[in-house]
Amino acid sequence: xxxxxxxxxxxxxxxxxxxxxxxxxxxxxxxxxxxxxxxxxxxxxxxxxxxxxxxxxxxxxxxxxxxxxxxxxxxxxxxxxxxxxxxxxxxxxxxxxxxxxxxxxxxxxxxxxxxxxxxxxxxxxxxxxxxxxxxxxxxxxxxxxxxxxxxxxxxxxxxxxxxxxxxxxxxxxxxxxxxxxxxxxxxxxxxxxxxxxxxxxxxxxxxxxxxxxxxxxxxxxxxxxxxxxxxxxxxxxxxxxxxxxxxxxxxxxxxxxxxxxxxxxxxxxxxxxxxxxxxxxxxxxxxxxxxxxxxxxxxxxxxxxxxxxxxxxxxxxxxxxxxxxxxxxxxxxxxxxxxxxxxxxxxxxxxxxxxxxxxxxxxxxxxxxxxxxxxxxxxxxxxxxxxxxxxxxxxxxxxxxxxxxxxxxxxxxxxxxxxxxxxxxxxxxxxxxxxxxxxxxxxxxxxxxxxxxxxxxxxxxxxxxxxxxxxxxxxxxxxxxxxxxxxxxxxxxxxxxxxxxxxxxxxxxxxxxxxxxxxxxxxxxxxxxxxxxxxxxxxxxxxxxxxxxxxxx
Amino acid sequence: xxxxxxxxxxxxxxxxxxxxxxxxxxxxxxxxxxxxxxxxxxxxxxxxxxxxxxxxxxxxxxxxxxxxxxxxxxxxxxxxxxxxxxxxxxxxxxxxxxxxxxxxxxxxxxxxxxxxxxxxxxxxxxxxxxxxxxxxxxxxxxxxxxxxxxxxxxxxxxxxxxxxxxxxxxxxxxxxxxxxxxxxxxxxxxxxxxxxxxxxxxxxxxxxxxxxxxxxxxxxxxxxxxxxxxxxxxxxxxxxxxxxxxxxxxxxxxxxxxxxxxxxxxxxxxxxxxxxxxxxxxxxxxxxxxxxxxxxxxxxxxxxxxxxxxxxxxxxxxxxxxxxxxxxxxxxxxxxxxxxxxxxxxxxxxxxxxxxxxxxxxxxxxxxxx
Numbered sequence: 010x011x012x013x014x015x016x017x018x019x020x021x022x023x024x025x026x027x028x029x030x031x032x033x034x035x036x037x038x039x040x041x042x043x044x045x046x047x048x049x050x051x052x053x054x055x056x057x058x059x060x061x062x063x064x065x066x067x068x069x070x071x072x073x074x075x076x077x078x079x080x081x082x083x084x085x086x087x088x089x090x091x092x093x094x095x096x097x098x099x100x101x102x103x104x105x106x107x108x109x110x111x112x113x114x115x116x117x118x119x120x121x122x123x124x125x126x127x128x129x130x131x132x133x134x135x136x137x138x139x140x141x142x143x144x145x146x147x148x149x150x151x152x153x154x155x156x157x158x159x160x161x162x163x164x165x166x167x168x169x170x171x172x173x174x175x176x177x178x179x180x181x182x183x184x185x186x187x188x189x190x191x192x193x194x195x196x197x198x199x200x201x202x203x204x205x206x207x208x209x210x211x212x213x214x215x216x217x218x219x220x221x222x223x224x225x226x227x228x229x230x231x232x233x234x235x236x237x238x239x240x241x242x243x244x245x246x247x248x249x250x251x252x253x254x255x256x257x258x259x260x261x262x263x264x265x266x267x268x269x270x271x272x273x274x275x276x277x278x279x280x281x282x283x284x285x286x287x288x289x290x291x292x293x294x295x296x297x298x299x300x301x302x303x304x305x306x307x308x309x310x311x312x313x314x315x316x317x318x319x320x321x322x323x324x325x326x327x328x329x330x331x332x333x334x335x336x337x338x339x340x341x342x343x344x345x346x347x348x349x350x351x352x353x354x355x356x357x358x359x360x361x362x363x364x365x366x367x368x369x370x371x372x373x374x375x376x377x378x379x380x381x382x383x384x385x386x387x388x389x390x391x392x393x394x395x396x397x398x399x400x401x402x403x404x405x406x407x408x409x410x411x412x413x414x415x416x417x418x419x420x421x422x423x424x425x426x427x428x429x430x431x432x433x434x435x436x437x438x439x440x441x442x443x444x445x446x447x448x449x450x451x452x453x454x455x456x457x458x459x460x461x462x463x464x465x466x467x468x469x470x471x472x473x474x475x476x477x478x479x480x481x482x483x484x485x486x487x488x489x490x491x492x493x494x495x496x497x498x499x500x501x502x503x504x505x506x507x508x509x510x511x512x513x514x515x516x517x518x519x520x521x522x523x524x525x526x527x528x529x530x531x532x533x534x535x536x537x538x539x540x541x542x543x544x545x546x547x548x549x550x551x552x553x554x555x556x557x558x559x560x561x562x
Numbered sequence: 563x564x565x566x567x568x569x570x571x572x573x574x575x576x577x578x579x580x581x582x583x584x585x586x587x588x589x590x591x592x593x594x595x596x597x598x599x600x601x602x603x604x605x606x607x608x609x610x611x612x613x614x615x616x617x618x619x620x621x622x623x624x625x626x627x628x629x630x631x632x633x634x635x636x637x638x639x640x641x642x643x644x645x646x647x648x649x650x651x652x653x654x655x656x657x658x659x660x661x662x663x664x665x666x667x668x669x670x671x672x673x674x675x676x677x678x679x680x681x682x683x684x685x686x687x688x689x690x691x692x693x694x695x696x697x698x699x700x701x702x703x704x705x706x707x708x709x710x711x712x713x714x715x716x717x718x719x720x721x722x723x724x725x726x727x728x729x730x731x732x733x734x735x736x737x738x739x740x741x742x743x744x745x746x747x748x749x750x751x752x753x754x755x756x757x758x759x760x761x762x763x764x765x766x767x768x769x770x771x772x773x774x775x776x777x778x779x780x781x782x783x784x785x786x787x788x789x790x791x792x793x794x795x796x797x798x799x800x801x802x803x804x805x806x807x808x809x810x811x812x813x814x815x816x817x818x819x820x821x822x823x824x825x826x827x828x829x830x831x832x833x834x835x836x837x838x839x840x841x842x843x844x845x846x847x848x849x850x851x852x853x854x855x856x857x858x859x860x861x862x863x864x865x866x867x868x869x870x871x872x873x874x875x876x877x878x879x880x881x882x883x884x885x886x887x888x889x890x891x892x893x894x895x896x897x898x899x900x901x902x903x904x905x906x907x908x909x910x911x912x913x914x915x916x917x918x919x920x921x922x923x924x925x926x927x928x929x930x931x932x
Contacts, residue, residue: 068707111664132670135662139674139681171712204863207823208879211861211926214774221770221928226763231773231820232862240763268709276617282707283617290696297692304685311678326823327788327806327856329864333878346861346896347880354898354927361931365860365896392603398709430881440881441894503615511614514606539604551610 069291070271070284074161079295080154082257083302084147091144092246098134100126101242103198103235112319120198120323123238127197127318142310148190149315150306152338155183163413165400167270168384170393175263176384178256184377185253187338192245194316194336198238203324205335206237208343212370215363233324272400273511275504279398332431337424344426345369348448380416390538391515404473405512407466408542414462415455422450463545470547476501477509477550478558510550515543617704625698635698639691646687653680771930775923777809777825779904784810785829785853785914788822794829795912799851804868805829807853809916824924826856826864827904829914832873836887843889846905848914853904854890857925858882860897875901899927 052058069075102122108115110125112132130137159179162168168176195202210232214220229236271277271284285291321330335343346369353364387409403410425432426447433440480500488494501509517540522528625632656676663669714722730736784793788806791813799805807827815821834850846852854875858865863879873886874893882895890901902924905917923931 066705068705111662112667132667133662133664135657135660135673136677138670139678142674204879207863208861211858211863214926214928215861216929218929221774221930222764224928225765225768225770226760229763230765230768231817232823233819236763267712268707275615276706278614280709282709283704285702286705290700290702293692293696293700297689297696300685300689301693302689304682304689307678307685308682311675311682324819325789326819327808327826327864327866329866329878331867331878333863343880349896351882351892351895352898353896356932359932360929361927363898363927365898366926391605392601393605394600395602395605396600396711430878440876440883444881444894504618507612507615510612514608515604516606518604543604548606549608550612551608552612553610555612 064265065288066286067265068282068284068286069269070277070282072272074165075269076298077154077158077161079298080302081151081158083299084151084154084306085253085257086299087147087303087306088144088151089250091140091147092250094140095130095144096246098126098130098137099123099196101196101239103233103238108323115319115322118323121238123196123198124318124323127199131319139307139310142313142315143306144193145315146310146313147306148193149336149338150302152183152186152190155179155186156338159183160413160417163383164403164410165270165272166397166406166409167400169397170388171267171396172263172270173384173388175260175267177381178260178263180381182253182256182260185249185256189245189249189253190336190338192241192249195241196238196245197316197318198324199318200321200324200328200330201318201333203233203326204329204333205339207232207326208346212346212366215366217360217362217367233326268398270398270400273402273508275507277399279396282398332434334427334431337427340427341420341423342369342373344423344429344447345373347426347429348423348444348451350448376416376419383412386538387542390535390542392518392535393515399511401512404466404469407463407470407545410466411459411463415459418454418458419451422447422454426451467545467547473509474547474550477506478554506550512549514546514548515539516546517543617706620703623698623702626702632699635694639695639699642687642691642694644687646684646691649680649683649685649687651680653677653684656680771928774824774925774928774931777919777924778812778815778821779809779825779916779919781916781918782909783916784909785827785906785916786810786812788826789813793913796848796851796908796914797912799829799831799914801831801833801850802870803831804870806856806866823862824857827853828856828865828868828875829853830868830873830886832886836873838888840889843903843905845907846903846917848907851906851914852886853906853914853916854884854886854901855904855920855924856901858897859892859899859901859924860895860926862926865901 048058100122104122105119106122106125108118108120108125108128110116110128110132112128115128127141130141132138162176162179191205195206210224210228213224213227216223224232227237227240228234229240268282269284271282274283277283285294322328334340346366349365349369353368355362355364401409403413426444429443429447430440432438433443480498483497483499485497486494487497518532518536520528520532520536523532625635653676656673656679660669660673660676662673713719735742785807786793786809788808791808791810793810794805794807805828807829808822809825809827812818812821812825829851831849831851834847837847837850837852839847854865856864856866858877858879860877860880860882863877865875865877865882865884867876867878868874868886869876875884875886875890876882877884877895877897880896882897883893884890884897884901885893889903892898892900902920902922904920906914907917909915
């Protein structure tokens with residue numbers, strides 16, 4: 010307490026602020042002596058001072074977009090905390106019981122212990138509903154923030170060397186987060202999630218050769234069986250979290266090894282990191298931010314119901330409500346199932362091929378694979394083996410940004426298809442026209458998005474170039490002696506200009522014969538790809554450009 | 563930029579090579595090859611770039627310049643921390659003050675909201691206080707760390723290679739190929755029992771394809787209402803109406819849900835003249851009353867929506883649409899096959915009964931289906 014007080018007092022003066030790098034003041038106060046003795050005790054047994062020396066003043070750059078990964082990390086911590094609480098009350102069993110709790114409409118209804126105990130968490134245990142809702146909202150935020158974090162990494166090129174492997178780890182984490190979401194969503198054994206499991210069962214049965222056997226292995230016999238909730242529970246609270254924790258740890262180790270990327274700016278080079286130290290600034294900002302994320306989730310959970318299983322009732326294979334939809338993050342997969350045209354199934358030599366299931370699974374698999382290996386594709390095209398620690402502004406990598414826009418559009422179209430029936434009823438359209446429109450959007454939408462995004466990027470780059478050379482329009486109109494009116498352009502300052510000009514330019518590959526005098530097919534492909542990537546480009550302003558411009562005036 | 567300049571020579575070297583991969587692999591053994599001198603590939607290396615003006619001069623915050631403002635900020639921070647304590651106490655009090663009363667559903671809401679608000683205040687007080695402290699009062703001049711190439715130093719790498727070499731020599735793993743290969747074999751084989759153990763996830767003596775091909779329906783089984791299990795008479799089914807049907811006795815089975823997942827049926831009556839009945843199915847309906855499997859042939863959702871005007875059945879999951887007038891053929895959506903029809907008739911007392919089981923497997927397709 011005393012130390013804190015002295016420090017605070019020092020700050021009030023505003024002048025006696027402790028200078029960085031000066032030797033620490035030694036205090037003889039009893040608490041200081043205790044701290045010193047305790048620190049000595051621990052260090053003599055752990056070498057912890059080396060850790061403090063290494064990480065205590067580590068510099069992290071500051072930007073709002075770096076917060077997205079933090080949100081993901083913190084919401085995961087919230088998930089672990091609240092999930093642990095829920096395990097004390099939840100019974101992962103499908104043994105049938107007759108509900109006898111305080112939610113009157115379901116009294117006397119036969120349901121599984123899982124459903125009944127989830128109702129008890131919601132209606133009997135004080136704070137149970139709150140924690141359940143914090144858990145569910147945190148899970149949604151976890152997945153949403155991972156998605157946004159991935160988009161930030163993609164559009165700023167933060168996946169380039171040396172971070173390609175961390176992109177892969179992060180992407181695997183995203184897939185695991187989806188799996189965590191789906192397994193958790195299915196645990197209460199309510200009508201809505203049960204229909205989700207039924208869809209999974211139907212998809213598994215469509216797998217060639219082994220489908221029906223796989224279905225029996227997963228469900229312990231015929232669907233729905235009495236096993237699946239217990240099995241999903243093991244995945245949900247043991248296996249998946251263990252893998253996620255290990256991968257998050259690895260993900261963060263890589264962040265430390267690579268040091269964080271930074272946006273281009275004056276003084277920021279590929280060889281430095283400019284920002285604030287862990288102690289004290291980031292400890293306070295990031296530590297405080299955890300509480301803010303937790304607080305916002307708690308606020309949402311206090312006021313907004315999520316997954317009201319009591320309205321759905323227990324799982325029964327016969328009923329289903331209109332407007333059935335999965336949790337939003339599974340939407341893209343459900344949408345893909347909805348969009349496939351009718352009658353795609355064939356019987357070949359006595360065996361059934363369910364193309365209406367296999368095609369969506371394959372398309373989604375290829376999409377996921379493309380995202381997973383994108384860093385390696387781009388690395389191969391550019392042949393750039395240097396480390397990149399300065400982030401690209403999305404406009405300065407037009408083709409990458411355009412590919413990203415196409416991917417986002419493709420995902421969005423699939424995702425909207427998961428609500429095709431809601432769109433139809435809400436806007437009073439026929440379901441057929443909604444589906445046909447989205448089918449068209451899945452194919453044409455990415456193409457349009459690609460060209461629009463690329464043109465917008467190039468236009469913005471042109472504007473940047475214009476601004477770096479001629480300054481910005483000041484709004485001041487001047488009449489020249491000859492009677493001509495001009496608007497005065499005001500030069501940007503050198504710091505602002507640096508932000509506009511510090512980016513890389515790449516040129517398409519010139520095909521040359523190799524040592525044996527041959528032009529290989531991979532080289533042709535790479536030349537074609539590089540032409541696609543870099544043929545349209547805007548060069549950054551050079552010194553000569555600027556001097557020519559100055560002398561011109 | 564500095565690193566661009568130093569890599570200019572590498573680009574020249576790269577351009578004359580066949581491709582980037584072999585060039586960089588070749589460079590890796592060179593003593594001075596660090597990350598900063600790696601090939602830039604197709605990057606344009608310019609010596610004509612503008613100069614980095616360096617870190618802009620530091621701008622002091624209002625709290626650095628005005629002790630009064632600093633004092634206000636300090637007051638804000640500790641007030642927020644005190645508010646957090648108040649929030650925690652409030653949450654504990656709310657836990658006691660708003661118990662859940664079994665007779666009053668509204669008590670759940672009060673408990674959730676007030677407990678939640680207390681916790682929110684406790685968390686946000688700490689969070690906003692700490693961030694405000696950092697932003698307004700903590701030292702805010704930016705620091706600089708120097709990056710080092712991720713690649714280990716050449717000495718370290720050489721030593722690592724040496725260690726592996728020593729390990730190889732001292733163990734003889736490269737030389738004693740029988741030991742090595744038998745070890746690899748053993749390591750490949752030893753997880754196999756673990757894989758086999760998971761066979762226990764599925765039932766032992768059942769044939770999935772066989773089970774999936776049959777339901778509870780049999781000749782003479784009464785059609786009963788879902789969920790009550792009461793039998794239904796043909797006379798109760800008026801034109802345009804639809805009923806959710808389960809087989810007689812389903813509610814007494816020990817595997818009720820598994821049976822229901824296959825046997826659920828939708829019963830409808832339309833004008834007999836609307837029905838296009840194919841050869842061999844003439845007596846499967848009873849005076850316009852038809853029974854179809856409720857399990858979608860796409861991925862198995864219940865096809866629960868009957869459009870009375872159009873005689874279409876719609877699956878709410880993926881919108882497969884089936885035409886009742888045409889023996890539930892697919893007219894839209896991802897499904898391929900028509901819903902299987904259950905042949906029905908009436909017994910002596912006028913109750914609807916099944917003539918037999920479905921004549922084909924119900925629900926989603928599977929490999930051994932046809």
